[in-house]
Amino acid sequence: MKKNLLIVLLGLTLAFPALLAAATTLDLMPVPEKVTWAEGRYDLDATFTAAVTGQANPRLYSATTRMLRRLSGRTGLFLAQAVVTPAGQPTNPTLQITCDRPGKVALGEDESYSLTISPKKIELHCATDLGGLHGLETLLQLLQADAKGFYFPAVTIQDQPRFPWRGLMIDVCRHWLPMEVIKRNLDGMAAVKMNVLHLHLSEDQGFRIESKQFPELTQLGSDGLFYTQTQIKEIIAWADERGIRVYPEFDMPGHTTAWFVSHPELASAPGPYTIERRWGVFDPTMDPTKESTYKFLDRFLGEMAVLFPDPYLHIGGDENNGKQWNNSPAIQAWMKKNGIKDNHALQAYFNSRLLKILTRHGKQMVGWDEILHPSMPKNIVIHSWRGPDSLVQAARRGYQGILSNGYYIDLIQPASYHYLNDPVRSDLQLTPEERARILGGEATSWAELVTPETVDSRIWPRTAVIAERLWSPASVRDVDDMYRRLEILSPQLEEVGLIHIKNYEMMLRRMANQQDITALRVLTDVVEPLKLYSRHSQGVTYLQHSPYTRVVDAARPESMTARAFARQVEAFLAAPVGAEGDAMMNQLALWQENHPRLLQTMEKAPAIREMQSMSQDLADLAAAGLVAAEALQEGRKLGHDWAAAQQELITRAQKQRGQTELVVVAPIAKLIAAAE
């Protein structure tokens, strides 16, 4: 029944956009700055060829080769052209790429491009190859198919980003993420025109990069899970090929337990220390009063400054709880002697010392809000986790800044929430100079609750809407059209290797003890993990080595099934006959029938038994919803007593189970209320 429903829905999805949104955005994400649709189309066949002329960095040739392979892979066409190199290019190519000069993967580089598709020719022009890379991604997103075959619609696109800093921060410390995770996520970033990878490399729970100056940092602080310097160079080269900057974060002075396993002398309390396995904010903090701390950091950061060519380096600076400082007589005495009145001032002193070290090594400092202090010079970059207001205040005081508040994708909030979160709110009065100081933002993938198996589904597809916010004009804010395009983009991201879709059923198979997953999927399709930090406060203590393989981990951050169902309920309430209403009734019937099937699966699948009562609630609620819907169709009212009797059920269904919540309670409650 569900399959038939899906086919119906699919039909609707394919029919509507042409009417509603296709004229301006088609299926592109991020939406380009300017799109002018033309008549006609370029019909694709196996004779398609590409050539690059002008002055491009070699990365544009590799990117063009990769584009050819993706085009061939998607269409099954046997494109004749193998590897695109300056020598031996076709003389009359169908795709002519012209590049004015080699680009540099650096903040503020020209990333613009223009793309013109006509029935006989495709032309991509870019100031630098970075724009060329973006144009190739746009071209791939433009590919369409119909009864006549594959084609590119005729169009002229002029495009450039709104913000120069469009980043993704990946925490590889709390849970280790191996090389291939980073590489495929870099490809995903490139697909949506992001240009900064911020690697969070040190934490209480692990030190994740080799230091040749201090190899003991990883020998004792990483469980053997870290990037060698050779691997970091490989990541940087991979990113550079895709037009993406990579810069490191070494979070200091807090979040530093893993450093202290090998170097307890850096801490503000004697130790010994072991790698932290719990989640939270912990006491271990660097001692900012000892010269030896700065001597160590000078050597370490000097080494890292050479390893990472990007001019920015993030020093963290967040969540220092101050306890070790408060409890250390030596530190207290030092503060008194040096006239430092509180911990905030002490941290400012620490940061000013770090700043000198970074400056000496040719780096600009980036840090979380906490680093903002009147004593800091204007060449630091404020990374705001507190909110756009603090970013604006910083800009008014002359500081550059990037936004992450509102882009915390680990907190399992809906795409729309992130999408409407603008680094520069339109109601704020900023001078052009102040506005220019707001460089962009970064989605942040904190890693308490993710593993290599699940991290893709926490980053994608939602990060794509943040990418659009940072690339597209501020006026592009149509949430429904965003969701429409996101559902088109998401499976396309599988093409570059992301596993956000395919690991879902794999995890369900394992949980179901390798039995048929149909019933389990019906339930899991309409649950979401608890949001914000509430997953940690349900009587379960998550540790680094806990299982992240349960229903809560497989469940998607945002249920598209629930979103579709809520739309169907609205349509039904507006007019209780029609295709949307039928789909709603089918969906309710499916949920009602699902519970006995899932019970059968559970008999041999202990790992999913924690969801038993939620499955029962879904079935009961669906039954009540069906009663309500039938009454509404027949124009009957069910009365207050009936509705009141359902309230208990609704309250029960709202309870978390297994740190997840059932996300179709509200629309069914709406049906019930309407039938009262």
Add this chain to the structure above:
Amino acid sequence: MKKNLLIVLLGLTLAFPALLAAATTLDLMPVPEKVTWAEGRYDLDATFTAAVTGQANPRLYSATTRMLRRLSGRTGLFLAQAVVTPAGQPTNPTLQITCDRPGKVALGEDESYSLTISPKKIELHCATDLGGLHGLETLLQLLQADAKGFYFPAVTIQDQPRFPWRGLMIDVCRHWLPMEVIKRNLDGMAAVKMNVLHLHLSEDQGFRIESKQFPELTQLGSDGLFYTQTQIKEIIAWADERGIRVYPEFDMPGHTTAWFVSHPELASAPGPYTIERRWGVFDPTMDPTKESTYKFLDRFLGEMAVLFPDPYLHIGGDENNGKQWNNSPAIQAWMKKNGIKDNHALQAYFNSRLLKILTRHGKQMVGWDEILHPSMPKNIVIHSWRGPDSLVQAARRGYQGILSNGYYIDLIQPASYHYLNDPVRSDLQLTPEERARILGGEATSWAELVTPETVDSRIWPRTAVIAERLWSPASVRDVDDMYRRLEILSPQLEEVGLIHIKNYEMMLRRMANQQDITALRVLTDVVEPLKLYSRHSQGVTYLQHSPYTRVVDAARPESMTARAFARQVEAFLAAPVGAEGDAMMNQLALWQENHPRLLQTMEKAPAIREMQSMSQDLADLAAAGLVAAEALQEGRKLGHDWAAAQQELITRAQKQRGQTELVVVAPIAKLIAAAE
């Protein structure tokens, strides 16, 4: 309808094994040498702990930690134990591992273990940690679940391998396979107790390993796709952690075009050479008459001998077509002068020179059948692609050998074919010494038709039955029980990261242009790629950069749906009522109804239109099958004329389309014949 069918089938599968096969093999693959079932079970809960005592290589600690995480991941149990290290182990563990001495990852090392599970305790004893690794995999395969929860059945297992060389050869040249592909396949090998990875590193189509002596080999011969020496060390270390030897193959004197792009002077004809993009046997061959060739090879192989610590090195030696030698007056003159009468003798001379080089660098030579020549000493290893007979002949002549004939998994043959292929046929009379010379075998993954996306599904799960052939007693040959266990094992292999299952639907999604894949899957579930080399002779020229993303590439080498259907037909013909018969009728009805749905998908999915007529044939054939089945149920005969009319349809349905074949034609034809 199909889903209901699956649930029915699943019920059957779960009910039968307890009666048929569980008593001896349960769900283990490979089957251990000796299994003694006992009363009771060890009930698993979150208090489970493990400790390692005795003298183990550190790899046993890491393996135990990985086992804990897999156990936790599969069960959702919050096991308290984090990382297993010699310090701080639990004093009264539930799993007590005892290891006599550190193992060495080398041919012939003791890999035996014994495992005893009783209701209160699990004990794993091993002579070396290599046996310990195998025992941990056995333990994980023993995990069961029922209404009471997860448990290990009480059992005593004594186990050791039948052959010491249980390998997988991976060709990373024809299509490049990045690091993560090798790593996850090493984990898959470890899961089925294989212990040799043979890396095929040079070919006409690419030179895939960095040489610091001759960096131009990869600079010009690899398209930038090769392993650095650091990465090779990473692979070797990863394999060593899992008890797996890694040894390289440099195929010579043929299959060497990629060397000649940078070093044409090594060739027997002047060049210039470019990387080969086609598949086949090509002319370029090293010049065995020039001293400079050996000088080069001495330096190169000397470098590789240090990089790969394993004492074996494979020199290929296959498929030298001799054309360049025949056409070179200089080579012909040299042969005449030196009394070398033919190309076989010339290659034997080349091999004898290589042997000296390898011996000087401390390596033992492995090569394909062709290297066997009376002049070769007895310390080489013959790798047989020609067959078990040539292996036996070699053994009788005093040579050690390994078998790959019959294990060519790239040729898309069924698991049963590989399974029954024994390196030592029971009807052959061999002395114990001769028998001991047959070391085992290797599955071979040649890479003309695979990419990183598809290679897992070509290697797995079929390689697991080769692993069983090489590990388990020769008497373990029950094909039905093998398939039963293979279907249990296959999804378990996803746990170590293999993507053989999950990429199937991803590829179907892409081909379906991101529409619903239900109808496409129904068809693809019952097609198989053409077998042996016939895919290359259907009017399509596959090149290195062709798309390997079509139905033929997604389709599994062996359709389990077709296998189940054939069983149902047999059951139906034996008794045309009952559950199997109903399932068969449902399956036929589903195929009949599928075609219009698939046509609808095809409207917007040009990439799958090549399958349109096969989908039509399947529907027509299913309709005829239904007519036949109904007649059989009613005891009617349809007569000769009717059956003859269906013959045209059967012939049509047998035709390849898109280099695939429909694999349910035979059982439906059987139904039709029975109703005649």
